[in-house]
Amino acid sequence: MALLEVRNLSVDFATTSGTFRAVDGFDLTLDKGDITAVVGESGSGKSVAFLAMMGLLPWTATITSDQLTFDGNDLRGISPRKRRQIIGKDMSMIFQEPMTSLNPCYTVGFQIKEALRIHLGMDRKERHARAIELFEQVGIPAPETRLSAFPHQMSGGMNQRVMIAMAIACKPKLLIADEPTTALDVTIQAQILELLTSLQEETGMALVLITHDMGVVAETAERVSVQYAGQKVEMQDVRSLFATPHHPYTAALLAALPERATTKHLPTIPGVVPGQFDRPAGCLFSPRCAHADERCRTVAPPVGGPELGFARCHYPLNVAQEESV
Amino acid sequence: MLNFLLSRLLTFVPTFIGVTLISFSFIRVLPGDPIIVMAGERGMSEERYAELQAQFGFDRPLLVQYWDYMTGVLQGDLGNSFVTKKPVFDEFFALFPATLELSICAMIFAVVLGLPAGVIAAINRGKLFDRTLMSTALVGYSMPIFWWALLMIIVFSGWLGWTPVSGRISLIYFFDDVTGFMLIDSLLSGQKGAFSSAVNHLILPTIVLGTIPLAVIARQTRSAMLEVLSEDYIRTARAKGLPPSRVTYIHALRNALIPVVTVIGLLVGTLLAGAILTETIFSWPGIGKWMVDSIYRRDYPVVQGGLLLIAVMVMIVNLTVDVLYGFINPKIRKS
Ligand SMILES: Nc1ncnc2c1ncn2[C@@H]1O[C@H](COP(=O)(O)OP(=O)(O)OP(=O)(O)O)[C@@H](O)[C@H]1O
Ligand code: SF4
Ligand SMILES: [Mg+2]
Numbered sequence: 060m061a062l063l064e065v066r067n068l069s070v071d072f073a074t075t076s077g078t079f080r081a082v083d084g085f086d087l088t089l090d091k092g093d094i095t096a097v098v099g100e101s102g103s104g105k106s107v108a109f110l111a112m113m114g115l116l117p118w119t120a121t122i123t124s125d126q127l128t129f130d131g132n133d134l135r136g137i138s139p140r141k142r143r144q145i146i147g148k149d150m151s152m153i154f155q156e157p158m159t160s161l162n163p164c165y166t167v168g169f170q171i172k173e174a175l176r177i178h179l180g181m182d183r184k185e186r187h188a189r190a191i192e193l194f195e196q197v198g199i200p201a202p203e204t205r206l207s208a209f210p211h212q213m214s215g216g217m218n219q220r221v222m223i224a225m226a227i228a229c230k231p232k233l234l235i236a237d238e239p240t241t242a243l244d245v246t247i248q249a250q251i252l253e254l255l256t257s258l259q260e261e262t263g264m265a266l267v268l269i270t271h272d273m274g275v276v277a278e279t280a281e282r283v284s285v286q287y288a289g290q291k292v293e294m295q296d297v298r299s300l301f302a303t304p305h306h307p308y309t310a311a312l313l314a315a316l317p318e319r320a321t322t323k324h325l326p327t328i329p330g331v332v333p334g335q336f337d338r339p340a341g342c343l344f345s346p347r348c349a350h351a352d353e354r355c356r357t358v359a360p361p362v363g364g365p366e367l368g369f370a371r372c373h374y375p376l377n378v379a380q381e382e383s384v
Numbered sequence: 385m386l387n388f389l390l391s392r393l394l395t396f397v398p399t400f401i402g403v404t405l406i407s408f409s410f411i412r413v414l415p416g417d418p419i420i421v422m423a424g425e426r427g428m429s430e431e432r433y434a435e436l437q438a439q440f441g442f443d444r445p446l447l448v449q450y451w452d453y454m455t456g457v458l459q460g461d462l463g464n465s466f467v468t469k470k471p472v473f474d475e476f477f478a479l480f481p482a483t484l485e486l487s488i489c490a491m492i493f494a495v496v497l498g499l500p501a502g503v504i505a506a507i508n509r510g511k512l513f514d515r516t517l518m519s520t521a522l523v524g525y526s527m528p529i530f531w532w533a534l535l536m537i538i539v540f541s542g543w544l545g546w547t548p549v550s551g552r553i554s555l556i557y558f559f560d561d562v563t564g565f566m567l568i569d570s571l572l573s574g575q576k577g578a579f580s581s582a583v584n585h586l587i588l589p590t591i592v593l594g595t596i597p598l599a600v601i602a603r604q605t606r607s608a609m610l611e612v613l614s615e616d617y618i619r620t621a622r623a624k625g626l627p628p629s630r631v632t633y634i635h636a637l638r639n640a641l642i643p644v645v646t647v648i649g650l651l652v653g654t655l656l657a658g659a660i661l662t663e664t665i666f667s668w669p670g671i672g673k674w675m676v677d678s679i680y681r682r683d684y685p686v687v688q689g690g691l692l693l694i695a696v697m698v699m700i701v702n703l704t705v706d707v708l709y710g711f712i713n714p715k716i717r718k719s
Contacts, residue, residue, distance in 0.1 A: 115622055139628075142625075156616055163639065164638045164639050164712075164714060177627075
């Protein structure tokens with residue numbers, strides 16, 4: 060049985076100007092030990108999809124899905140109490156902004172030990188020993204003294220290591236890293252990614268890496284899911300995705316990457332992800348797609364088969380190439 | 385820490401001088417003359433009036449009078465009351481415990497009700513409790529104190545007969561001042577019923593004086609909580625699988641307290657101003673009533689000295705709040 064099975068997940072936000080669909084039919088299957096990247100521009104619903112699985116969305120969100128199971132638990136009708144036994148323990152998440160994601164009023168030691176007490180019921184001594192062990196594991200120097208530091212006394216990179224230590228504290232089966240390096244310096248970014256992959260190897264947990272950076276994907280993931288305007292538009296193994304992207308959006312993302320630099324914006328794709336008020340009819344990518352025609356603008360494209368990387372496109376790319384292989 | 389305290393103490397100097405200047409001129413700007421007031425209905429002869437003026441030094445230029453006054457103040461001498469002839473200093477500290485007791489009770493009342501009310505309103509944002517509380521708070525905040533006090537007296541003392549109308553304790557009890565706090569002294573006296581009488585006398589003034597701080601604290605707590613609850617670290621706390629009560633009271637409230645404590649510090653000034661009215665209405669023998677009485681009597685030294693001592697008290701409280709603030713906010717403590 061798959062560790063995480065998500066079928067047709069949609070999230071609607073109630074806003075003052077009507078409902079807004081931030082995630083539209085998201086699918087994902089994860090097995091134990093998988094490393095999957097979820098890629099997409101800002102606003103494509105990556106964070107919202109995973110916050111929905113964690114149950115961390117505000118009450119304005121309506122979540123619907125055909126299937127949402129994690130480790131044998133159906134997350135759809137789960138009681139808050141049961142969910143709290145899962146999140147932070149078997150399924151944990153780290154966030155984009157390490158400087159604001161830790162509570163400024165408490166020492167990092169307090170914040171990491173808290174999870175150990177709640178989920179594992181460790182006593183004071185065990186918690187202290189385990190916290191030091193975790194700090195060592197994520198490469199925080201002088202762990203004993205660092206435990207009593209406040210978040211504002213440490214750098215962004217160190218805080219992100221604390222976040223990672225906190226997330227892996229209870230040996231989760233799945234770690235969701237939501238743009239864990241976006242807010243960090245380039246040199247630190249590489250260190251954190253390396254840490255995440257080595258921890259994954261060590262512990263055998265499944266890892267979801269949410270990013271908008273194709274360069275990060277190439278270095279870390281095994282499988283890539285490309286997300287656009289709330290929809291999954293393509294999913295393939297890393298290597299074949301880089302070699303033969305089937306969806307024009309994926310192709311455009313890759314084209315934006317000749318220098319493999321970490322550009323935050325994707326300069327070669329004109330326009331932006333449609334928001335609440337400018338969702339096009341037909342293919343959501345059609346206003347920005349170089350291959351768009353009348354059909355694209357009026358008819359929503361079907362989801363392709365696995366040989367097409369599930370590409371949601373009327374005219375998938377690299378098809379002949381694929382067949383000739 | 386020592387540096388911090390010293391620098392804060394330095395900023396008190398201009399405030400201190402300002403308060404002496406204002407209190408000195410304020411009472412003299414008021415129409416009326418202490419000597420005429422003292423003479424009362426009988427009036428007095430021109431010669432006697434001139435004699436008294438010379439005795440009190442009113443015949444000298446204002447600047448000289450101020451200089452004399454300041455010389456005294458710096459030596460710790462606030463002068464004697466015109467009316468009772470007793471040192472202002474002694475009178476103040478004889479009455480201050482009564483005001484302090486009332487103010488502390490009012491503040492406890494405001495904090496104990498205001499903090500949880502604000503927290504619950506924030507958690508139930510937009511729901512019935514929140515909307516009811518916020519409109520009630522607005523009414524409480526804009527209510528004139530004397531009107532509110534009279535209303536309470538009419539309902540609880542008049543119609544229901546539950547609480548006494550004035551004073552600190554029923555006249556049948558007699559015991560010595562030990563601490564100056566009626567609640568403590570009545571207990572120490574061991575007299576039956578003394579403590580409950582003291583409590584009964586405290587209830588209405590406490591509610592009246594605590595109403596505005598209660599409204600302010602509830603609203604401030606609510607808005608601080610709303611802001612904190614949308615912070616990233618609250619999401620982190622929830623992502624750890626912590627129970628909602630822990631997220632609210634350990635992770636959110638602690639941060640929300642930082643602005644609330646500042647507001648509580650600022651409320652001390654409001655509280656003392658409110659105490660003047662409240663004490664007058666409830667005949668509460670504290671410095672508020674004492675100040676009002678001495679303004680009517682044009683008792684210059686009492687008004688000047690009283691205002692100055694009140695200002696010093698407010699400054700001390702604010703300093704305490706600043707120090708406390710450092711304990712709550714780790715970012716301040718270290719830098
Ligand atoms: N609480 C909310 N209420 C209303 N709309 C929201 C809410 N949270 C997110 N959205 C909207 O949902 C859409 C998807 O947001 P999401 O944060 O998932 O994007 P993302 O792909 O993670 O982008 P980024 O790379 O910027 O993190 C955005 O248009 C965003 O404005
Ligand atoms: S369906 Fe048309 S517009 Fe959409 S991605 Fe494919 S080619 Fe482009
Ligand atoms: Mg995001």
